[in-house]
Amino acid sequence: MPGQVQSIARAAAILRLLASSSGRLGIGEIARSLNLPKGTAHGIIRTLQDVGFVEQDKTSGKYQLGATLLHLGTSYLDVNELRSRSINWADPLAARSGEAVRIGTLLDGKVLVVHHVFRPDDILQTLDVGSLLPPHATALGKVLLAYDVGAANAVTQREPEPYTRRTLVKARALTRALSEIRDNGWGAEIGEMTPGEAGIAAPIRGYGGLVVGAIGLSGPVDRTCDGSGNPRPALVTYVRDAARAVSRDLGATRW
Amino acid sequence: MPGQVQSIARAAAILRLLASSSGRLGIGEIARSLNLPKGTAHGIIRTLQDVGFVEQDKTSGKYQLGATLLHLGTSYLDVNELRSRSINWADPLAARSGEAVRIGTLLDGKVLVVHHVFRPDDILQTLDVGSLLPPHATALGKVLLAYDVGAANAVTQREPEPYTRRTLVKARALTRALSEIRDNGWGAEIGEMTPGEAGIAAPIRGYGGLVVGAIGLSGPVDRTCDGSGNPRPALVTYVRDAARAVSRDLGATRW
DNA sequence: CAACAGTGTTCGGCATTGTCGACCGGGGTT
DNA sequence: AACCCCGGTCGACAATGCCGAACACTGTTG
Numbered sequence: 172m173p174g175q176v177q178s179i180a181r182a183a184a185i186l187r188l189l190a191s192s193s194g195r196l197g198i199g200e201i202a203r204s205l206n207l208p209k210g211t212a213h214g215i216i217r218t219l220q221d222v223g224f225v226e227q228d229k230t231s232g233k234y235q236l237g238a239t240l241l242h243l244g245t246s247y248l249d250v251n252e253l254r255s256r257s258i259n260w261a262d263p264l265a266a267r268s269g270e271a272v273r274i275g276t277l278l279d280g281k282v283l284v285v286h287h288v289f290r291p292d293d294i295l296q297t298l299d300v301g302s303l304l305p306p307h308a309t310a311l312g313k314v315l316l317a318y319d320v321g322a323a324n325a326v327t328q329r330e331p332e333p334y335t336r337r338t339l340v341k342a343r344a345l346t347r348a349l350s351e352i353r354d355n356g357w358g359a360e361i362g363e364m365t366p367g368e369a370g371i372a373a374p375i376r377g378y379g380g381l382v383v384g385a386i387g388l389s390g391p392v393d394r395t396c397d398g399s400g401n402p403r404p405a406l407v408t409y410v411r412d413a414a415r416a417v418s419r420d421l422g423a424t425r426w
Numbered sequence: 427m428p429g430q431v432q433s434i435a436r437a438a439a440i441l442r443l444l445a446s447s448s449g450r451l452g453i454g455e456i457a458r459s460l461n462l463p464k465g466t467a468h469g470i471i472r473t474l475q476d477v478g479f480v481e482q483d484k485t486s487g488k489y490q491l492g493a494t495l496l497h498l499g500t501s502y503l504d505v506n507e508l509r510s511r512s513i514n515w516a517d518p519l520a521a522r523s524g525e526a527v528r529i530g531t532l533l534d535g536k537v538l539v540v541h542h543v544f545r546p547d548d549i550l551q552t553l554d555v556g557s558l559l560p561p562h563a564t565a566l567g568k569v570l571l572a573y574d575v576g577a578a579n580a581v582t583q584r585e586p587e588p589y590t591r592r593t594l595v596k597a598r599a600l601t602r603a604l605s606e607i608r609d610n611g612w613g614a615e616i617g618e619m620t621p622g623e624a625g626i627a628a629p630i631r632g633y634g635g636l637v638v639g640a641i642g643l644s645g646p647v648d649r650t651c652d653g654s655g656n657p658r659p660a661l662v663t664y665v666r667d668a669a670r671a672v673s674r675d676l677g678a679t680r681w
Numbered sequence: 682c683a684a685c686a687g688t689g690t691t692c693g694g695c696a697t698t699g700t701c702g703a704c705c706g707g708g709g710t711t
Numbered sequence: 712a713a714c715c716c717c718g719g720t721c722g723a724c725a726a727t728g729c730c731g732a733a734c735a736c737t738g739t740t741g
Contacts, residue, residue: 175472175473175476176433176437176469176470176472176473176727176728177699177700177726177727177728178431178433178434178698178699178700178727178728179433179434179437179470179473179474179477180473180476180477182431182434182437183473183474183477183479184477186498187477187494187498189501190497190498190501190502191501195505197716197717197718198717198718198719199716199717199718207700207701208700208701208702209701209702209718209719210700210701210702210703210719210720210721211699211700211701213718213719213720214431214699214700215431215434215699217430217431217719218430218431218434218435218438219434219438221430221435222434222435222438222439222442223533223534224438230633232717232718232719233718235502235505236498236501236502236505237502238502238506238531238533238538238540239442239533239534240495240498240499240501240502241499241500241502241503241538241540241555241556242445242499242533242538242556242557242558243441243442243445243491243495243498243499244495244496244497244498244499244500244502244556245496245499245555245556245557246444246445246446246491246495246556247445247490247491247492247493247495247496247499248496248556250450250490250491251493276493278478278493278494278497279478279494283493283496283497285493285496289544298553298555300496300500300553301496301497301499301500301501301503302497302500303497378485431698431699432697432698432699432728432729433698433699433727433728433729452687452688452689453688453689453690454687454688454689462729462730463729463730463731464689464690464730464731465690465691465692465729465730465731465732466728466729466730466731468689468690468691469728469729470728472690482689486688487688487689487690488688488689
């Protein structure tokens with residue numbers, strides 16, 4: 172594959188940088204971070220500003236992401252197969268289980284949330300479509316890792332961040348959990364991200380049987396798990412049924 | 427202001443094109459639409475693909491927007507002043523009024539929705555943060571146009587699309603409505619976008635008193651309007667109060 | 682079955698293009 | 712008032728990416 176277009180790659184790097192470091196950035200900081208001459212960085216940013224991908228704060232002169240990106244990002248949702256197919260099944264799952272439902276896919280080794288249905292009884296929740304979740308501490312993430320050896324290796328390579336006392340950080344514990352998920356066909360997370368919260372997820376397969384995403388629910392431990400601390404079998408069945416239904420919609424015939 | 431970086435501007439045009447024509451596009455179609463040689467378009471798209479801004483459908487070879495854009499887009503929301511300041515006031519407004527609340531700003535002469543609170547009693551609504559609404563047929567849009575002469579002129583220039591029988595399409599009717607909004611300090615829309623639905627909105631002012639956005643609610647006519655077909659005064663007050671509160675948060679002292 | 686009309690992709694020469702570093706102008710701070 | 716850092720500008724040089732033709736492939740058509 173021949174080389175990339177330099178300026179576009181640089182522009183993308185700038186956008187990524189602006190996204191990661193939340194808040195505004197000056198042109199000097201940007202140029203320094205990416206080892207670019209100030210003039211060059213300025214030229215790129217000027218263009219990005221003209222097309223609306225970045226905006227400049229009048230008073231401080233610093234730059235931030237632009238509104239056009241928001242529109243482009245949500246336009247992606249309209250096209251996304253995984254999301255459009257799964258919407259029809261996410262609502263019933265949320266209704267049957269009474270918990271919040273999320274659908275995610277792997278992006279750069281993290282979990283990108285492409286759909287989110289609020290828990291039916293509570294409307295004051297923040298929508299996190301578009302946000303990135305840690306793969307090792309969420310049910311969605313562990314399921315996705317279980318079927319993507321490359322990403323799994325990348326995560327186990329260096330010890331991931333512990334969120335709670337129960338977060339799996341050791342490579343052995345994690346690989347073991349992933350293997351278990353492959354055997355069962357579903358995965359769970361209990362208090363590994365937030366104490367008292369648990370999640371259950373199952374893989375979504377696309378055409379050819381390849382895992383392209385995961386669907387799962389999450390809620391308080393005392394509602395999602397039974398007395399012995401295991402995920403409620405009924406909820407597991409709901410989740411697996413939903414995953415299977417979406418997979419069928421996506422054309423995963425061999426299943 | 428010196429010229430733009432050609433390749434970046436072209437890349438942005440491609441992304442815009444992919445966003446507007448929902449669905450996948452072949453490289454030939456893209457090149458033709460933008461009057462680019464096929465080879466050039468391919469080079470740009472290849473790099474866009476490398477950075478994750480576009481994805482290629484393996485079977486058909488066609489291109490679509492990529493997942494990275496979704497993340498960038500939502501990252502924008504975290505930075506956006508208007509949104510972060512208004513969230514605290516949108517929820518109470520939705521609770522007090524019992525209707526769905528949206529906050530929008532002008533982007534390319536259309537209304538970009540930056541925040542959306544569902545109607546409290548109904549959870550099965552589609553979230554439309556990031557989508558673009560027609561400016562001439564929504565309460566949010568008309569308020570924004572009322573305080574942006576440039577955008578208003580652009581809209582009245584050529585007759586906009588009529589959605590219902592009540593949609594204002596004539597330039598005279600529209601400019602008159604905008605002038606009325608300026609006099610009142612708030613605006614409404616009754617069945618101009620969807621029959622039986624109405625909306626009420628008020629401008630949000632930023633630092634220096636400049637209008638930077640609008641906040642409004644929308645719901646069925648029989649709930650949002652009184653017997654004589656006018657917006658319920660109580661709801662109008664709620665909306666204006668919310669708009670004022672957000673404006674104060676944004677630093678619009680002179681108010 | 683072969684010619685065709687599409688597709689996405691590659692390649693190399695030419696010159697357009699964007700990069701680069703030094704140079705402005707202005708706000709803060711010291 | 713000297714300084715430092717900011718964002719922005721300019722122009723010369725050459726590296727860069729553009730361009731058009733050629734390629735490999737698929738599905739369709741005569």
